[in-house]
Amino acid sequence: MSTQVSIPGYEVGTWVIDASRSEVAFQVRMLGFMKTRGTFDAFEGSVVLAENPLDSTVNAVISTTSVNTKHKRRDTDIQHAGYLNTGQYPTVTFASTGVRVDGDDFLVDGDLTALAVTKQVTLRLSAKAFETGADGKPVARFSATTQISNKEVGVTKGSAFINDTTAIELDIVATKQD
Template identity: 50%
Template sequence: MATQVDIPGYAAGTWVIDTARSNVSFQIRQFGVATRGRFTDFEGTIVTAENPLDSTVSTVIKTASVDTRNERRDTHLRKPELLSVEEHPTMTFTSTGIRADGGGLFVDGDLTVRGVTHPVTLTVDLDSVAGEPLERVTAHTEVSRKAFGVVGPLRVVVSDKVKVTLEIVVSKQG
């Protein structure tokens, strides 16, 4: 059993991502300049246990929903050498553990992109939304695109590191 942690306003239950109020975004450096994008089609569930450290998270993101505000770039990102959306229509994250460390909250889990799975750690910030049955969860991580086989033809001009930010609003079920 994990050590108990106290999170103000925390409630046990099953929570579903409110996609209209949530954002799954990324940032990568291309030609030395930050390029930002997001995924517009995703879903997920957070099951919060009595002890927050026993909770679970699972998400599914539709890779074809990539949106960088540039249709030509988005079409390129969907190709087989990058996201390969026809062969791999989804990417997933499934938590393997939640831990508190040094005043921070972290969600460890398995991220699968292009059929390749690697462990990642999300750094989490929690804010209660006063007076409403909603919770806001902000998390971020950094991953290697090459580790997941997202290489493409422009290896030199695009950085390996991708910053991922999740701004999630969930509503409690039942």
């Protein structure tokens, strides 16, 4: 039996992620103290909000070739085998498998597939706002965070210099579909 929750302004329906107003970012530590930050600039996805928010689903696809660390040589290196191997694995996907409440946040469990490896991850999600956009259409704003193990998803290069954990931060704006 699932628990019913209430979110101010919540609207049931299918919401499409607006990549032009959203961000998929990551951060990795090198040598234990230096941070490398980056984004993936090409991605798409949808959020289907159910009557009971805990029955909602999320699906997303990220283009690995769109990696952007603001350093062209590093971006090229990251696309090779041992890192993202974009030639063989051009996308990373996320498909939710469940939603739980945790205080004021939600935990969105799902399958993350990268480099042909599928791992269960949990996103800590916060519903920031449900509002009307400048065009009069409903807009939803979410933020989410998680961490993944580079080794577990198949990143084999750079392990002597790069910490195993990559932090992922999502700032998502989605518009409701008619």
